Amino acid sequence: MFKTILLAYDGSDHAQHALELACDMAKTHGAALHVVHTPQQDSPPIVFGPYVSGLGTPPSQNKINEAGEKMVEKARADAKALGVDLAEVHIGKTQPSEFILKTADATHADLIILGRRGLGSVKSITLGSVSQAVAHGAKTACMTVV
Ligand code: ATP
Ligand code: MG
16 A cells, blocks of 8 residues: 655654564555654753753764764664665755655655654653654654654
8 A cells, every 4th residue: 555655763762663663564565665864963851952052062063964874874774674675765954844744745655654752852742843743744644653
């Protein structure tokens, strides 16, 4: 049924579970698997953001981009180990949910898979901000994985 699956990956445990499910579904459906990732400095809780980041030196954009490259290479290797060659990886420069939705359109994805939570440290709400925004904005099937 699904022809093109888009996995949103941020390296978190939930995203790792999403990767495993995405590989399984890609094999079952004979679908192409794309991965999307926007490199980001992991944010502390919003109330402490400016205060905490003012205490330490934040990583440079180059370092954040390098970490992003490593992250997608890990996704590629993990998918390969599960028997799936990624069709393409897409590295974003804009806000993650915006880029996920844009990439879903560009690849004609018929299923988006992402984690329910990510690397963020706010644990009090059920869905993370990216999974919420993607669920609201998706024009296609969207699966959130615990
Ligand atoms: P918040 O970021 O709102 O503090 P959170 O980090 O717990 O909360 P989300 O960021 O919504 O939760 O992450 C949910 C899922 O969205 C992740 O498991 C991953 O699949 C995807 N995701 C999050 N950030 C990115 C990103 N930068 N690039 C690609 N996918 C992402
Ligand atoms: Mg997050």
